[in-house]
Amino acid sequence: MDSHAANQARTFLALFAELRPLLRTDRNLPARLQQRLARERRFGSRDRRLYRELLYTAIRHLPWIEAALAISDVTAIHATAWLAADVPATRQLKTALVPTDWPELPPTVAAKAAHLGEIARASLLPDWFHAHCPAAFESPNLDALHTRSPLWLRLQTDKPEKVFTEFNARGWTWRTSDLIPDALELLTESDVTQTDAYTHGLIEIQDLGSQLILTSAAPQPGTRWLDACAGAGGKTLQLARLLGPTGHVTAHDIRPAALAELQTRASRAGLRNVSVSPAPAGLFDGVLVDAPCTGSGTWRRSPHLKWCTTEADIASAAKLQRELLTRFAPHVRPGGHLLYATCSLSRVENEDIATAFHAAHPHFTAASPARTILPATHNTDAFFAATFRREL
Numbered sequence: 001m002d003s004h005a006a007n008q009a010r011t012f013l014a015l016f017a018e019l020r021p022l023l024r025t026d027r028n029l030p031a032r033l034q035q036r037l038a039r040e041r042r043f044g045s046r047d048r049r050l051y052r053e054l055l056y057t058a059i060r061h062l063p064w065i066e067a068a069l070a071i072s073d074v075t076a077i078h079a080t081a082w083l084a085a086d087v088p089a090t091r092q093l094k095t096a097l098v099p100t101d102w103p104e105l106p107p108t109v110a111a112k113a114a115h116l117g118e119i120a121r122a123s124l125l126p127d128w129f130h131a132h133c134p135a136a137f138e139s140p141n142l143d144a145l146h147t148r149s150p151l152w153l154r155l156q157t158d159k160p161e162k163v164f165t166e167f168n169a170r171g172w173t174w175r176t177s178d179l180i181p182d183a184l185e186l187l188t189e190s191d192v193t194q195t196d197a198y199t200h201g202l203i204e205i206q207d208l209g210s211q212l213i214l215t216s217a218a219p220q221p222g223t224r225w226l227d228a229c230a231g232a233g234g235k236t237l238q239l240a241r242l243l244g245p246t247g248h249v250t251a252h253d254i255r256p257a258a259l260a261e262l263q264t265r266a267s268r269a270g271l272r273n274v275s276v277s278p279a280p281a282g283l284f285d286g287v288l289v290d291a292p293c294t295g296s297g298t299w300r301r302s303p304h305l306k307w308c309t310t311e312a313d314i315a316s317a318a319k320l321q322r323e324l325l326t327r328f329a330p331h332v333r334p335g336g337h338l339l340y341a342t343c344s345l346s347r348v349e350n351e352d353i354a355t356a357f358h359a360a361h362p363h364f365t366a367a368s369p370a371r372t373i374l375p376a377t378h379n380t381d382a383f384f385a386a387t388f389r390r391e392l
């Protein structure tokens, strides 16, 4: 092992040991990890990317890496380096640390487990979650949940050539989606927030799955929508583009700081058809309830949530989801649409909520079959959407 790679392996093990007590308890781990890496003055941006990648790999495969550590540090390093995605930040370290007689990293969890043998016996998802989403435990969804997330952007301009020209000039590779013309996947690892395109509001970071949710309800140009759980506005901005200058989005959330960020993003994008409201009133053509949820659909991007989430969390999220639908459904005008969405894989937060809502509100009927986007369907985060129409 070369001495540089040996140092990097030691640093990774020290960081992992430091974070290990928090991995099953701290839902804010990504922010903590980022602060921890930022604090380390000797790290350049490449080092930070490397350790972030290694730590996320270890968290994603936590029971395997813990079993490897119980054997030896070297076993844990070999397994982590092998399981890490082959990206510029990890390439050198993988070459230096993965034993030369190990195979290329296979795409399936089953093949990875077969190679790693006794350290890879445990499930990479919490066993109790099986009843919530059996499909997540099977290939190809299990495989998709255990790879690195792609980076999807949403083009927020009628002149996307400006964005393409900047990305090409930077030597970045990208592709647009066959499903949504405005969705662009950036294939080069890079910080898009430093681009002119981002600064001028021509792009936003938004997973393709999230972008597909709104298309389920096909919001019509010129209509008025309420985004009842708008957060910092990921979907609000997309909705505002879909509704066009003659339409309008009223954004609401219980977090004023998120709404302030939403306003900044809306003005960066030059969107004038968005307003925020602490207490929305009246009737709308459409109401989006993008509900707070346990986020199991984002487990590939935020793997610590696999270990922090409990069945009790799912039950309390479901209670809030039922309350929010009951509270915001009266804002749908007769003939209008209610779109319920989560980024959860759990049927308790998805189908069960939609079924209970319909049973309690018979004047709302399913406008289209509920849509589940599993991680392997389009290689995205997972989402659920159910669209109801209020009877006239």
Ligand SMILES: C[S@@+](CC[C@H](N)C(=O)[O-])C[C@H]1O[C@@H](n2cnc3c(N)ncnc32)[C@H](O)[C@@H]1O
Residues within 6 Å of the ligand: 228, 229, 230, 231, 232, 233, 234, 235, 236, 252, 253, 254, 255, 258, 290, 291, 292, 293, 324
């Ligand atoms: C899934 S996030 C929304 C994400 C956002 N729509 C987007 O696309 O970026 C759920 C949001 O619901 C908000 N929320 C939680 N309880 C709420 C309540 N009682 N009323 C309104 N919003 C609430 C949270 O603050 C959070 O921003």
